Amino acid sequence: SDFIQSEYDDVTDSFSSQTATNLQLASAISGKALCRFAAMSSMQDAYSVRDFFAVTARFLQRHASSSSILAEAIAQNNAGVAEAGYAIFVQQHNDVDVPIDAALRLWFRSAQKMKSQLDVPHPPRMTQFVLATLQTNIAWGVLNYEDRKDRLAKASEYAKQALSNYDAFVAVATEADGSAADPHNYASLGLIRTLCIVAACCHQGGQAVTAEGLLQSALDKIKKQQERKQQQHSLQLLEWKDAYLGLSRLYKDWEKRENESARYEQMAKDLDDSEHMHPAWKGRDGIHSTLWFWTPEDAE
Secondary structure (H helix, E strand, O other): OHHHHHHEEOOOOEEOOOOOOHHHHHHHHHHHHHHHHHOOOOHHHHHHOOHHHHHHHHHHHHOOOOOOHHHHHHHHHHHHHHHHHHHHHHHHHHOOOOOOHHHHHHHHHHHHHHHHHOOOOOOOOOHHHHHHHHHHHHHHHHHHHOOOOOHHHHHHHHHHHHHHHHHHHHHHHHHHHOOOOOOOOHHHHHHHHHHHHHHHHHHHOOOHHHHHHHHHHHHHHHHHHHHOOOOOOHHHHHHHHHHHHHHHHHHHOOOOOHHHHHHHHHHHHHHHOOOOOOHHHOOOOHHHHHOOOOOHHHHO
16 A cells, blocks of 8 residues: 555656566456445545546556556455545435446446457457456446336346356366366356346346246355355355345235345345344445456456
8 A cells, every 4th residue: 555655656647666577566446446445434535435446447548558458357346436426425415316337338348358358369268257247237237227118128238148148158167177166266256246137127027936036046146156155255245145035025015926026125125134244244244255356366
């Protein structure tokens, strides 16, 4: 943190130190941004918390190279989540509607760039995962914040594209590793949230049975994660909470299933109160689960 503040020149988007690569420096700035975002607790914090995310994205754009394309997309995704998180925070504290146009622009532009990378020979191994994350976030934003007649259709389109790209990523990972289990468990984590967004589109479109099937698939993936008995982390729990809340909302609109709705709502609350949920992430929206604490190795 002190190094970033003392070495970074905001005018030239550069560092005086030459001891680290651009990706290492960008990862360090991103880490600073994520720490400040997690610690956000006041309106004063909310107004400035997005700054380091913008610095990360701008730094990578200024020093663009073939090796930084994926890192730039990840940085743009994080910057978009920070914009959305800012909007949610202000809404909760001031009871006003705040648009997330800036977040949607960041996600859309980055998704377009990632799509073009799929035509390049031997793209970075996480390209389709990052693209799926961006498309999921676009679907979430359009579904919940856009005021347009084709809102549901557009959100459904992006969500289904995301699902397709996750499937493609898992297939590539399986072929490369001989197993569908990604070393960092990225695929199953992102897939849970995408299933929840597709289900939300189906729910709003009157396809309750389809929505239930998608959310039950998300629950199956949660159970598999629980069976591995790995250490649970807060962003993972935010995704689980999305699945429980999705089922709670679905059953609330379903005749004679009010008890199940209440049960899943309580399960979501229990996750928030869990000892595994860091206080900084307690009560946060599921969009925050798509923040990426990335390293230069992730961008290769």
